[in-house]
Amino acid sequence: MLGKLIKYEMKSQGFMYAGIYIVVMILSIVTFGAYKINTAMGGNPVFSTIYRFAVAGAVIALIVMFIITLVMSILRYRNNLLKDEGYLMHTLPVSAASLHFSKMIASIIWFAADFIVLMLSIGFITGDLKYSWIKKLKMFMSAETDGTATGMVISGITGTVVAITVLYIIISIISALSTFYVCLDLGSLSYSSKGIMAFVWYIILYFVGQILSLIGLVILCIIMYGGNFMEVMQMPQSDAATIDFVKGTFIMAGIISVILIIVYNFISIYILDRKLNLE
Amino acid sequence: MDVLVECKGLKKSYGKIPVIKELDLSLERGRIIGILGPNGSGKTTLIKILAGILNKNDGEVTISGKSIGIETKKIVSYLPERTYFSPNMRVKDTINFFEDFYEDFRRDRAEQMLESLNISKNSKIKQLSKGTREKVQLVLVMSREAEVYLLDEPMGGVDPAARDYILKTILTNYNENASVIITTHLISDVEKVLDDVVFIKNGEIVFHKDVDVIREEKNMSIDSLFREVFAC
Numbered sequence: 103m104l105g106k107l108i109k110y111e112m113k114s115q116g117f118m119y120a121g122i123y124i125v126v127m128i129l130s131i132v133t134f135g136a137y138k139i140n141t142a143m144g145g146n147p148v149f150s151t152i153y154r155f156a157v158a159g160a161v162i163a164l165i166v167m168f169i170i171t172l173v174m175s176i177l178r179y180r181n182n183l184l185k186d187e188g189y190l191m192h193t194l195p196v197s198a199a200s201l202h203f204s205k206m207i208a209s210i211i212w213f214a215a216d217f218i219v220l221m222l223s224i225g226f227i228t229g230d231l232k233y234s235w236i237k238k239l240k241m242f243m244s245a246e247t248d249g250t251a252t253g254m255v256i257s258g259i260t261g262t263v264v265a266i267t268v269l270y271i272i273i274s275i276i277s278a279l280s281t282f283y284v285c286l287d288l289g290s291l292s293y294s295s296k297g298i299m300a301f302v303w304y305i306i307l308y309f310v311g312q313i314l315s316l317i318g319l320v321i322l323c324i325i326m327y328g329g330n331f332m333e334v335m336q337m338p339q340s341d342a343a344t345i346d347f348v349k350g351t352f353i354m355a356g357i358i359s360v361i362l363i364i365v366y367n368f369i370s371i372y373i374l375d376r377k378l379n380l381e
Numbered sequence: 382m383d384v385l386v387e388c389k390g391l392k393k394s395y396g397k398i399p400v401i402k403e404l405d406l407s408l409e410r411g412r413i414i415g416i417l418g419p420n421g422s423g424k425t426t427l428i429k430i431l432a433g434i435l436n437k438n439d440g441e442v443t444i445s446g447k448s449i450g451i452e453t454k455k456i457v458s459y460l461p462e463r464t465y466f467s468p469n470m471r472v473k474d475t476i477n478f479f480e481d482f483y484e485d486f487r488r489d490r491a492e493q494m495l496e497s498l499n500i501s502k503n504s505k506i507k508q509l510s511k512g513t514r515e516k517v518q519l520v521l522v523m524s525r526e527a528e529v530y531l532l533d534e535p536m537g538g539v540d541p542a543a544r545d546y547i548l549k550t551i552l553t554n555y556n557e558n559a560s561v562i563i564t565t566h567l568i569s570d571v572e573k574v575l576d577d578v579v580f581i582k583n584g585e586i587v588f589h590k591d592v593d594v595i596r597e598e599k600n601m602s603i604d605s606l607f608r609e610v611f612a613c
Contacts, residue, residue: 103482106481106482110478110481114467114469114470182467186463186464186465187465187466187467188434188465189434189459189461189463189465190465190466192433192434193432193433193434193454193457193459194454194482194483195451195452195454195455195482195483196451196482197451293395293396376436377436378434378435378436379435379436380429380434380435
């Protein structure tokens, strides 16, 4: 049943996303054209300005694309599970977990599609359809101890760090979705002003997240430096130890996010299953 | 007596306001039952609890011997008092949706009813009038071979001619193993099809009787009795 729920979720938004992706790609291709003309004209100020405007337009379109995906993820959850459409969804013979995760998975798929469009768009915007920057990134990642070969100032950023960063971005997206969903669910428990209560819960959970991050940072300092905070503060920027610390903060932040994701999803499913309160 | 729906000591409150108070109710299979009561009596709350979209505070609720959950949702067909389809869906999408999720859904029955109501399958939900949307929902709900049909104000937004069609639809689409539970304010329209009535006030059962027995004992229509019992 989860598969069917995801199918309908994707289908219901397919046309909208197709439209967004087409607009983004058209703007990217126009930018590519402006880049080619500008290059052919040898940096003519008029064409150079047109190219800059085209780049700005394409970049704005990309930012809007991600914002729409986030906003739609939240609205779909609220409208489909906690408003009128919930009268249909919650009478389907499926578990509350399936309903919840169908929204989550569909949103993650749309974010993944956004990233694919982003990658394609970067190729057009930069006029680099061979994606030579990927080759450079690979070289950079293989330079385990010296990133300066690819022009990077900070040495020691290795493939592992890049992988951790990418993983952290994925976890952050899931964490953001889980936070928004649990706030909507907690807000729905109120008998009036559900939207306001959801917002209040967001503020509360934001502070909870910040406090946990701070605790995590302190634990990390204790583990890595035996609680010597001055050493962390005085660390030179180019020092490889800084990279280790950054790596450590990413891992610690990731662990905290994963714990919060588990807790928030558990609360969401519990509310949908045991405390459902449709108006 | 073949009990299909059973509530024992059911309690539900919204915050500190009690809506259903220690309600005990047994509904038999093969009956059309009207849950009748004034505004705020707890009718819709009871229906929502049976449909599984509202959680009780206390007590026991079973349908066909099963607690409310996925298994009961397989055998309960629920028509709420509001439109629950996404406005961008087409009528044919709603048919596909029901077919995908409910094993007991009969597509041919739905298509036949929509045709007789002159509702195009290609129409978008947002293009339909409120009354037509309600008809589409009723068609889909009654196209399931469910054991319990929960109809919350099924005739609230439709014209008198359509009300007759709805009653005919209800009568022709349920079977002797199923029960239809209807809440409505339009008692005079619906009483001719009812087998039992449950009068409910302030979250408590006032009485639960066979319609024929009421007519025999009181010598009055259900509509007149309702006006007498709930006179302001």
